[in-house]
Amino acid sequence: MTELMTREDAAIEVRDPASGELVGRVPSATADEVAEAVRAARAAFAGWERTAAGERAAALKAAAAELRERADELAAMNNRETGKLPDEAREGVLAGAGTLEQYAELGPAHRGRSLQGGWDATDLMVPGPRGLVVALTPWNDPVAVACGLIGAALATGNVVVHKPSERCPHVGRMLTELIARHLPADVLVCVDGDGRVGARLAECADVDVIAHVGSTATGRSVAVAAARTGAKVLLENGGNDALIVDAGVDPRWAAEQAALGAFANAGQICVSVERIYVHRSVAGEFLDALVAEARKRPSEVPMAPLVDERQREHVHSHVEDAVAQGASLLAGGTLPDGPGAHYPATVLAGCTPSMRVLSEETFGPVAPVRVADSFGQALEEAADDRYGLTATVLSDSMAHAQRAWRELPVGTVKVNNVFGGAPAGAAHPRKASGEGFGYGPELLDEMTVTKVVHIGPSGARA
Structure with missing residues (x-):
């Protein structure tokens, strides 16, 4: 006992x-x-x-x-x-x-x-x-x-x-x-x-x-x-929810969706976007737009602090690990001065599966981005995870959307909307x-x- x-x-x-x-x-x-x-x-x-x-x-x-x-x-x-x-x-x-x-x-x-x-x-x-x-x-x-x-x-x-x-x-x-x-x-x-x-x-x-x-x-x-x-x-x-950005989507709109999913409530939502897989054909514009979205917070878009300094240390350790392994820090990623447990909206590019920001739940305002050469690669890597809570796919292709919700081993799949759902919807998490x-x-x-x-x-x- x-x-x-x-x-x-x-x-x-x-x-x-x-x-x-x-x-x-x-x-x-x-x-x-x-x-x-x-x-x-x-x-x-x-x-x-x-x-x-x-x-x-x-x-x-x-x-x-x-x-x-x-x-x-x-x-x-x-x-x-x-x-x-x-x-x-x-x-x-x-x-x-x-x-x-x-x-x-x-x-x-x-x-x-x-x-x-x-x-x-x-x-x-x-x-x-x-x-x-x-x-x-x-x-x-x-x-x-x-x-x-x-x-x-x-x-x-x-x-x-x-x-x-x-x-x-x-x-x-x-x-x-x-x-x-x-x-x-x-x-x-x-x-x-x-x-x-x-x-x-x-x-x-x-x-x-x-x-x-x-x-x-x-x-x-x-x-x-x-x-x-x-x-x-x-x-x-916990969850380590993936967002897939397909070729052909508007990269600015996709970046808005990614920012909402990763930064809302400072990333402290069970179904927050934890890792992003973007098709190479839209990656450059998407990253530029995502960095712009991050820099709007909190001056233009309010952002909550992390719940306490212990959580902030956890989030920052994930960012430091990614940078140490070669990720590029495009926005945020530094501990601010002053009281409280604030942490900036952070964008990381060049992320790899071995980094903790992709393999573990960060639960903070961090958007780690990995570029994929095809939708199939993005889907395969998004599915290769020990968690099974939610995932999101942004795509103009009905065939890709259908394939994604069929193949992603999670309880909830959202297409073209990182948040939302009908009233009385259930959730059925899987695996870890x-x-x-x-x-x-x-x-x-x-x-x-x-x-x-x-x-x-x-x-x-x-």
Whole structure:
């Protein structure tokens, strides 16, 4: 069992990544507090499981309404804790409210099947909640992601223990307490702490589902713990998402797409563009335009800081490794003076597969570019990766677009748009990027178990 520090030794200190100023200190949960949170949620399960699906939906709708009312408050705290730009933070809160509303609608409609058996029998397949869900949520979009996991779990009758990232404990607790006000006691419980608290929760034998969004290393640790307890795991781990720029596309438009994918939220999005493969015929103009896009930030286009100095050191180490191996630094790549964890939009050319910026997840505002002699080469190299989250292809060729979405071994492929997608779309990461559906109606399936029921005729005779 993972050992936890005392409350005094394990306080979480959060600093504003833009200024370095102290936001606050949050006591980390002790071993006894973790155990009590699990016990309390487990005790609340029987009542919540028996609550009508429509009543559960009404509670989620009420929580979503309050979340919309307090969007500015949560966005402001998100900005202070993680540096996420205010407008983008508010969009994340509203997206979270929309997700709660979506699961409020989908929950009562999540039905099983009736089977055709004997005339005198009834055969059913009935979904039911798994039990206690531990939700381990990230810092880069803390409200939207948490609302997805919590909303789907609650809508299907599960109880939840939520541990937000230690990088945004205030916004995580604000969100949890806001939703919990609309629920019976202990149906949704929050615990604060770092990875040790998360590990303690993952090791608990009373947990039925562990849903984690975050790094690949943590996700693998969660999977190992769950293998011992038998808990189901839902994992969205890291990604190393590729962007392919085909011959024939407008290089300026392609550079705008690449800059949006690589630099939005300072590259701290699960589906950020992490590596770029551009056809040689458009490479020169594309690189010039991409450098121009990078230099617009932050003077013309606002850009968030990195979440903290530890993350900035990680990003900069990837850039230094690439330059040391022969990459050309065309923009950015230097540590700025002054407080905070800012890092410039960075463009690297001449990148090779051995460089960490192509082989590992950087999770920062870095656009590493590799020139390909053909679409086939770009596709082959983009597919040769241990991750399997998302990928994007920019192409005027329907044949190339079709080939790309067929052959790229990732859960989501986007054509001619680095971001976007229809409401209720799910995500299904592969390989090192995780397992299980995230979001969409499919997440309700992940949160439930199916019971097969056969009701035969009585053997009694008058």
